[in-house]
Amino acid sequence: MRLALSLAAAALVACALLLLGLPTVIDRDALRHALERSLETTTGQRATIEGRIDLSLFPRPTARIGRTTLRDTEGAAGLTGDVDRIDLDLAWVGLLRGRPTSTSIRLVRPVMRLPASPRATAERTARWLAARATEASLEEELREIEIVDGTLLLGGKGQPPATLHAFTARLQRTPSTDTSVLSAAATIGDDRWEVRAEIVPRGAAGGARLEADLTGDGWRLGLIGRLRSQDAGPRAKDAGAGRMGPLLEGRLEAGGDLGALAARLGAADLAAALSLEAATGRAELLLDEDGLSIEDGRITTPEGTIELAWEHRTTPTPDMHLDLTVPRLRLADPAATVSAWSRAAAGFAARHAGRIDLRADRAELGGTALRRLVVAATLDGWGGGRLERLSAGLPGGGEVSLEGAMALEPLGFDGTVEAETRHPAAVLEPFAAVADREVGDRALSLTSGLKAGEGRWTLHDMRLRLDESLIEGGVAYVARGGDANGAQRARPQVAASLRIDRLDVATFPALVNWSGAVDPAAWLRTTDHAVDLVLDRLTMGDLRLDGLVLASRARDGRVQLDEFSIGDVTGTTANLSGTVDMTEQRLDLRGDVALSSPARLAGRLGLTLPPMTLAFAPTDLSLDLAGTFDDAVLHAGLTVSGTDGPILSGEATARGSLDRHRLRADLRTPSSVALLRGLGALVSDPAALDGPGVLSLDLERDAARVPVGTATLTLGGVTTTVTLAAGPAERLVTSVEIEGLDVTTAELFYGVAAPIAGMPPSLPSRWPGDWPRRPLGWQWPLGFGIDVDIVVSGHANDAEDGAPVTLAMRLDETGVSGGRATVPWPEGGSVAATFDWRPGFLDGRLHAEDARIDATAGAIPVDLDLAFGARGHSPAELVGDLQGDGRVEIGGDGAGGTLRLGRGILRSEDLAIRDVGGGQPLHLMFDFLAWMIELDVEGEPGRRVFGPLDTVSFERLLAPPEAALR
Incomplete structure (x- = not known):
């Protein structure tokens, strides 16, 4: 152990x-x-x-x-x-x-x-x-x-x-x-x-089951499929070709805000075009050694279902095929979007041949709604290809189509475009602020060659027909930026060579709308152009222009106007040429206009001129304008010709700008009478106006102030001097002095000025008994206040040694103040009146001193003092409302009486004249509105006067009693 x-x-x-x-x-x-x-x-x-x-x-x-x-x-x-x-x-x-x-x-x-x-x-x-x-x-x-x-x-x-x-x-x-x-x-x-x-691993089942998820802010992209080893699978090998099985096959699924996913992938504009904000989709995916394919792709969007099929082969040669069907395609800026897409696809297209098929039930391109859009294009594998077909249904009916060769990098197209519609207003409406719906159903057709590239396009061999209008020629546009060679263009460029026959502006409403939306000065400063335009016939309403020619060049803001001429418009021709430098703000222009009849031209323009023969006289204008925009000098000449020579001629010189300038002019006429008659005046006795006429002007104008200066008009023996000066509070103080005027000529002047000033057209001497019912007033179109001091001196008749006539008053935009007129009485003495008038109100005083009335026993002196007032707007209303009182003395020995004025009728019940009726009272009634007088001696019915003042005779009243009884 x-x-x-x-x-x-x-x-x-x-x-x-x-x-x-x-x-x-x-x-x-x-x-x-x-x-x-x-x-x-x-x-x-x-x-x-x-x-x-x-x-x-x-x-x-x-x-x-x-x-x-x-x-x-x-x-x-x-x-x-x-x-x-x-x-x-x-x-x-x-x-x-x-x-x-x-x-x-x-x-x-x-x-x-x-x-x-x-x-x-x-x-x-x-x-x-x-x-x-x-x-x-x-x-x-x-x-x-x-x-x-x-x-x-x-x-x-x-x-x-x-x-x-x-x-x-x-x-x-x-x-x-x-x-x-x-x-x-x-x-x-x-x-x-x-x-x-x-x-x-191993065997037919060899490969990998793949589950992939990509999640983002509100969207999800998933893939469930199988990765196979290259020696396994039911499609492992094509026995004849020795092809390996697919590396990957499965199903793609997507949901949520696919627009955010597209933005992550750098395709935000594509997501906006296809409305992918809230969408779900699925597709079958297959990847093998030859390439990638997507089959049975379906994306459900709020606009409908998008169907997608994609196949990309790398062997034996690179090739692709895209088939896309969308319910709605939206491109806010089609040019920029297509350019960006072409740059993104350029590298791919340079290595792959293939085909693209696109169909859209609806399309919105830059605000234009198209009913359908079909695109079929092929790629050649070298960065180019051919647009086999691009067709779209236009708003309101009709179709536009393109076909031709194309390149992706740089973007380019060389082919043809055709369009046809019977509702051009619906097509033009998105390009103008307000489309003229009066265009109605008009046939529009266009055939043209089209070349386009990055920032440039050209229409050549173009024929555009709209009803009877035909436009032929070409237009080219190059945008600001770099070109294909790397050169930089600091300014856009426009070139046009067009010939237009029978152009009716009413059928091209977009042109009118664009003219109000585009600032011409800004366009000329920023765009270079070369324009050659011939208009065989141009119609603008009732106005027709024949033979209009425009030739203009502009570079770096300097415009060279080689020719602008109108061959004929109702007997009118015009020419203009010169240069305008928009950068340095300098100009040098020369031109002339010849009018065979100004009245005919005005009529074609919808204007109505006063009835005067001068409007039908041939008129020639010339001008020469040179200097800077702020300090230019304009020389102008005018000649109005008659049958026996010039009726009116003169020169004018203006220096400064539109807001601030000085004008000097001299106009001359060999015969003042002929000129006035040409202006429509009825000159029956031209003694005071016999002789030449001269108008001299010297005026200064500042936009911040009222105009100042002098003007002198001499017509025969009548001289009118007008002085303009600035008064307090930027009011215009005007002094008008007229010398050598007689009554006949005064009425003549009134007859000429009344229609212009908005006064009653009939002469004042013809008013009594037929008083105008048109409200008194005048038109003052300028935007500042005016005070006019008028002083008139003349004669009671056409003889220069006649009794003097004077008139003085202050006139402003609201009425007359301080008016005073003195008129000699035909038989001796004078009558003076003071008056003030405002619209609706008249106040004054009438005074006669030693005015003599012829009688059998001799002239009887009359002294009169009468205060009066009235309320009303027209002469008839004022006369019919006259109120007042006064006194008259007759004979100089205290005889006379009181006067009462009411409702336009003058009455006197105690009028006494020593030589009439033995001093018995006279009854007087004078109706100013009817211009009728009634006068009789109390107790002597035979001595009575009644009738119009212009025709009544006072002989019976002033004769001895025994003569009055006979």
């Missing part, structure tokens, strides 16, 4: 000595190489152990390996990285044989990079898992492989890497059943990846 115990103790001591001493006698270099081979067999990567190896045999054989690098055995494109520490559990048998084998491998804090593309990564992973499923790929004793707190960088060539943080993985193997279970998890940004795979 004691011997047995001694032997046991000796054995234990020997074992202890062996366990303690064995690590010291093991060849470390041999162990290092053996462990490197073991790691390469297990991971498929070439391992280089750079750190220290610590070996322990108690309580079980373990090895702790320091820093280790892993490199892909297939080259630099594979997996590379560094492992901070590797923990190994070793098998006794292998260790004692000198060939260490692992039962457990634990990689701590590895940092790995896999630069391959996502597809290559998937293929490599599938091959590794399939290889791990074979009997000889793993060491017999290996039970577990584990990765702890790893970092994995994924990214293809030229792409930023996707980083997997907190990467953990565990492969657990059960030797008795020859099965393994792989579980892995990682974090990418805010998304968590989880993968579980069950690996079954």
Whole structure:
């Protein structure tokens, strides 16, 4: 017994000595190489152990390996990285044989990079898992492989890497059943990846059952399928071709906010286009040595169901086919989106041939709603291809289609475009603020060649027909930015060469709307252009332009207007040419206009000119404008011709800007009478106006102030001087002085000015008895107050030595104040009146001094003083409402009487005249509104006067009694 115990103790001591001493006698270099081979067999990567190896045999054989690098055995494109520490559990048998084998491998804090593309990564992973499923790929004793707190960088060539943080993985193997279970998890940004795979080696069942989940903020992506070894499975080999079975086949499932998932993958615009905000989907996935295919893909969205099929073959030549059917496609900015998609797909298309088929029941492209969209395109494998068909149903009916050659990088197209519709307003509406619905059902058709690229497009050999309108030629546009050769364009460029026949502006409403939405000055400053335009006939309402030609060039903000001319518009021709520098704000323009009849042109423009023969006289205008925008000089000339020569001619010069300038002008006419008659005035006795006429202007205008200056108009012997000055509170103070005016000419002037000022058109001398019922007032269109002091001096008749007539008053925008008029009485003496008028109110005083009335016994002097007032808006209302009182003295010896004025009727019951009726009272009634007078001597019925004031005779009243009885 004691011997047995001694032997046991000796054995234990020997074992202890062996366990303690064995690590010291093991060849470390041999162990290092053996462990490197073991790691390469297990991971498929070439391992280089750079750190220290610590070996322990108690309580079980373990090895702790320091820093280790892993490199892909297939080259630099594979997996590379560094492992901070590797923990190994070793098998006794292998260790004692000198060939260490692992039962457990634990990689701590590895940092790995896999630069391959996502597809290559998937293929490599599938091959590794399939290889791990074979009997000889793993060491017999290996039970577990584990990765702890790893970092994995994924990214293809030229792409930023996707980083997997907190990467953990565990492969657990059960030797008795020859099965393994792989579980892995990682974090990418805010998304968590989880993968579980069950690996079954050997035989037809060989491979791995794979379950993978990717979850994010509101979305989930899952995969359930099977990874097969390359020599197993019902589709393992094509006996004739020797093809291997599929590496992976299964089902993809997705749900939630797939738009957020697409945004994670850098395809946010695609998610918006397909309405993937709330969607679920599924598809069958197959990955084999020839490529990848997705079949029976169905994504259910709020807009409907998206059907998807994708096939990508790598052998014998790279090829792909995408078939996509969507219920609704939305592209807010089609040009930018298509350009971005083409750049993203350019590298793929440069290596793959294939075909793309897209169908959309509805499409919204930049605000235009299309009824359907069909796209069929082929790729040639060299970065180009052909758009076999792109057709879309237009709003309101009709269709647009494109076909031609295309390139993806840089994006380009060279083909044709055709369009046809009977509802152009519905098509144009999204491109204009307000579409003119009066366009109605009009036939529009377009055929044109189309070349397009990154930031550029050209329409050539274009024919656009809208009813009778035809546009032919070409238009090109180049956007701002870099071109395919790397050159930078600082400004957009537009080139157009068009010939238009029978263009009716009403049929192109978008042109009108764009003209109000685009700032022409800003466009000229920022866009270079070359435009050649010929309009054979342009119709704008009732106006028709024939032979309109425009030739213009612009570069770096300098516009060269080579020609702008109108061949004929109702007998009118016009020409304009010169330069405008929008950058330096300088201009130099020259032009002329010839009007055979201004009235005809005004009529075509919908304007009505006063009836005057001058509006039908041939008129020539010339202009020369040069300088800067803030300080330019305009020279203009005017000639109005008559049958016997010029009726009116002159020159004008203005200097400054639109807001601030000085204008000087001189207009001349050889005959004032001919000019006035041409203006529509009825000049019956032109003595005062006989002679030439001259108008001289010298005005200064400042937008912040009222205009100031002088104007002098001389017509024959009548001179009118107008002085403009600034008054308090930015009011315009105007002084008008008229000299040499007689009554006839005054009425003539009134007849010319009344229609312009909004006054009653009939002459004031014709008002009595037929008082105008039109409200008094005048139009003052300027935006500031006005005070006008008017002083008129003239003669009572056409003779220069006639009795003087004076008129003075202050006029403003609300009425007349301080009015005073003095008129000589025909038989001697004078009559003076003072008055104030505001709309609806009239107050005044009438005074006659030594006004003489012819009588049989001689002239009788009359003195009169009458205060009056009235309420009303028209002359008829004012006269019919006259109220007042006063007194009249007749004969100069105290005879006379009181006057009462009411409701427009003047009455006197105590009027007495010494030479009439022996001083007996006279009864007077005068109706101003009817202009009728009734006057009789009390007690003498035979002495009575009644009738219109203009025709009544006072002879019977003033004759001796015996004569009155006869």
